[in-house]
Amino acid sequence: MGSAALRHLHGSFLRPRGGPPELEPGKVTVVGSGRSFAWTPAAGSLLDVALAAGIALRSGRRVGQCESCAVAVVEGRFAHLVPVEGEQGACLACQAAPLTDLTIAL
Ligand code: FES
Numbered sequence: 001m002g003s004a005a006l007r008h009l010h011g012s013f014l015r016p017r018g019g020p021p022e023l024e025p026g027k028v029t030v031v032g033s034g035r036s037f038a039w040t041p042a043a044g045s046l047l048d049v050a051l052a053a054g055i056a057l058r059s060g061r062r063v064g065q066c067e068s069c070a071v072a073v074v075e076g077r078f079a080h081l082v083p084v085e086g087e088q089g090a091c092l093a094c095q096a097a098p099l100t101d102l103t104i105a106l
Helices: 003-013 046-052
Strands: 026-030 035-039 070-075 078-080 090-092 096-098 102-105
Touching: 026 046, 035 046, 046 096, 078 090
Parallel strands: 026 102
Antiparallel strands: 026 035, 070 090, 070 102, 078 096
């Protein structure tokens, strides 16, 4: 997901009621790896930025359907670009943007 998709996320899917979510740069920590990376709204999805940081996350077609990129969210908040059904405490990294500093487990 590129920055255009994140602008769409910011401007469309999550706009109602409380206003758009604040997309601020943040830190993503990967539990058990000793690794972390910086995420910025312009850099893309959680998956895009993790891969750019050299952290090998699993992925498939990257359209939010196969769940190959699912990661457990240990701490922090995130938003998905597309409506996602699934368990609480997990996100699809190809469609996710952190809303706070995030701790994930692979
Ligand atoms: S890569 Fe398939 S849902 Fe993310």
